[in-house]
Amino acid sequence: MSRGLKYTAITSIFLLIIILNYLIPDAANRPNQPKLVFNGMMFTFFLFALFFLVYGHFMKRQSPTRVRTIMDISLIFGSIFFLWLVTIGKLGFLDPLRWPSPNQVFYYYLADFDLLVVKSTLATVKRLAIGYFVAIIFAIPLGLIVGRYPNLHDRLYYPVAKVVAPIPPIILVPYAIELFPKIDQAVLFIIFIGAFWPIIVNTIYGVRTLDVKYIEAARTLGVSEKRLYTKVLFPGALPSIYAGLFIGLVLAFIVLAVAEGIGGSHSEPGLGWYVLYYADLFEYDKIVAAIFLIAFVVVVWTGISDRIQSRLLKWQRRVE
Amino acid sequence: MRLTKSEAVIALAGLLIWPFLILLNVTLPDAANRPNQPKEVFNSIIMIFTLILLSYLVFGILLKKQPKARVITVMNAALVFGVFFFLWLVVVGKIGKLNTHSFPSPNTVFDVFYSDFYFLTYKSSRDSIFRAFAGYFLALITGIPGGIWFGRTMRRFEVAYPLAKVTAHVPPVVYLPYAIAVFPSISHAIIFMVYIGAFWPIFINTLFGVYNVDRRYIEFAKILGASEKRILRRIIIPSAMPTILAGCLIGLVLAFVLLTAGEMVGAHTGLGFYLMYHTDIGYFDKVVAAILLISFWVFFWITFGFDMVQARLLRWMRRI
Numbered sequence: 001m002s003r004g005l006k007y008t009a010i011t012s013i014f015l016l017i018i019i020l021n022y023l024i025p026d027a028a029n030r031p032n033q034p035k036l037v038f039n040g041m042m043f044t045f046f047l048f049a050l051f052f053l054v055y056g057h058f059m060k061r062q063s064p065t066r067v068r069t070i071m072d073i074s075l076i077f078g079s080i081f082f083l084w085l086v087t088i089g090k091l092g093f094l095d096p097l098r099w100p101s102p103n104q105v106f107y108y109y110l111a112d113f114d115l116l117v118v119k120s121t122l123a124t125v126k127r128l129a130i131g132y133f134v135a136i137i138f139a140i141p142l143g144l145i146v147g148r149y150p151n152l153h154d155r156l157y158y159p160v161a162k163v164v165a166p167i168p169p170i171i172l173v174p175y176a177i178e179l180f181p182k183i184d185q186a187v188l189f190i191i192f193i194g195a196f197w198p199i200i201v202n203t204i205y206g207v208r209t210l211d212v213k214y215i216e217a218a219r220t221l222g223v224s225e226k227r228l229y230t231k232v233l234f235p236g237a238l239p240s241i242y243a244g245l246f247i248g249l250v251l252a253f254i255v256l257a258v259a260e261g262i263g264g265s266h267s268e269p270g271l272g273w274y275v276l277y278y279a280d281l282f283e284y285d286k287i288v289a290a291i292f293l294i295a296f297v298v299v300v301w302t303g304i305s306d307r308i309q310s311r312l313l314k315w316q317r318r319v320e
Numbered sequence: 321m322r323l324t325k326s327e328a329v330i331a332l333a334g335l336l337i338w339p340f341l342i343l344l345n346v347t348l349p350d351a352a353n354r355p356n357q358p359k360e361v362f363n364s365i366i367m368i369f370t371l372i373l374l375s376y377l378v379f380g381i382l383l384k385k386q387p388k389a390r391v392i393t394v395m396n397a398a399l400v401f402g403v404f405f406f407l408w409l410v411v412v413g414k415i416g417k418l419n420t421h422s423f424p425s426p427n428t429v430f431d432v433f434y435s436d437f438y439f440l441t442y443k444s445s446r447d448s449i450f451r452a453f454a455g456y457f458l459a460l461i462t463g464i465p466g467g468i469w470f471g472r473t474m475r476r477f478e479v480a481y482p483l484a485k486v487t488a489h490v491p492p493v494v495y496l497p498y499a500i501a502v503f504p505s506i507s508h509a510i511i512f513m514v515y516i517g518a519f520w521p522i523f524i525n526t527l528f529g530v531y532n533v534d535r536r537y538i539e540f541a542k543i544l545g546a547s548e549k550r551i552l553r554r555i556i557i558p559s560a561m562p563t564i565l566a567g568c569l570i571g572l573v574l575a576f577v578l579l580t581a582g583e584m585v586g587a588h589t590g591l592g593f594y595l596m597y598h599t600d601i602g603y604f605d606k607v608v609a610a611i612l613l614i615s616f617w618v619f620f621w622i623t624f625g626f627d628m629v630q631a632r633l634l635r636w637m638r639r640i
Contacts, residue, residue, distance in 0.1 A: 159397030168577040174599035257491040279497030298489040
């Protein structure tokens, strides 16, 4: 089969899903499912794949590997949604309480728009952004300084970090909620702790494994101490710092979800709270909807940070 | 082995601060707001710790069985944490600053290990450690082979990497309610969560490690007629090993994070449950005891389990 035909077939899976969704009657145990939102999302996916098919493949405006990767991923997503829709929504396998059909799940983005999509998501993103940002502001400069002075590292930082860094930050959640009057402050503190250690550990690693030649060359050229930090140490440690930022984000998100689940309420919502609250009410369709929303937030977040990363690491590509 | 003057001071101070703590605890009167604290458990644990440190010093310095740098690092850590316990004991236990409800003194906290020996020190630890290792082991036996398979060719890597990056960022805590609904028992659900948490870092690092193996080695081996199995065993796995082990360490840390998170949110046994239960009824001495015990286990398994396995597997690196 030629590549164009194969890609066209993959793209049309999403259209096929929409058509099937209208043609095949709903399963007896899940009657009258609201189909609008799911179909809308499938149509968005279809347009996305169509863009790469036409603009990328037929008009050859994008690299063939990129188009191939997009198509492979579209195939994976398309088959998952197809199987989910047919087996659960149309044939009615598995019990409807625990295994909701895609139609029901995605409908909540419309039905529960205010609480789920607006309030909870905004609150979570705001907390994550603030806590993560504060952790970065403290951890990177501190890491640069500690990595620069071996005595400070060996005598004070390393003994403390070796013991304290791997302690799960989650176990501080109850204590933080007790000590801080508002949940936002407690959550901020916990995210800070969670993201701080991976970032500082990797910053120090980056500084200490940096080739001494660079520092000595800068010294010989009479570079001031301040410029040494901003022009040599920080860019040199940047690849390692990015590894730390990745782990820090994963940890911050886990900790945030737990802290929200324990401390949140209707007046102080958040995605973690939303999931755990509806778990108590056995509304699993809302939970699945929230999980997909979290994945979406993650996609947007990592997309933005990848842009920043490739901008900041431009020099590395040039060196290679 | 000769110690310099500052190293000798650190080693001596790190050792002597611990018996000094016991002396202070026995001679100074208790604070007025915390009368008659039970001192035996704190004193005996500090005593045991002192003896361990002393024998380590004798073994390391006098019998010369340990590298000097490592002995000094250990004594440094002992000094730093000795100062921490000193401040805690004197400020909270003896002078009586801060309120008795949220800030228990070390004497009352350590007494919990003895008075609650069965539930906290034995049963909760046993359950938690079993869950952590069951999940972690599953992550190892699926993450490493999976990462090798997906990292072996460029096409598989290009598909797996974006998917893994998104899924790895979704906090596994949000799957917990779902896992509890689907799995036969809560223990299984928590093991599943630990598995998910540990799986992604192990998988992603294996993926990267295998993908970034120097192609020249593989080409050479192919020219020399090595079979695929031999290439895997002799080239790919050894050269990806440092990256894989880095992922395994992050996985182990995340396994403990998710273990405590899962137990705090859902379980009826284990250290996380113990922590959360006593938070809800407001016994903060037990909360702090549980925090210390979890920290101890995490430190113990990473230092005496992981680091030793790593040193053994990477012993070829030291030779280089």
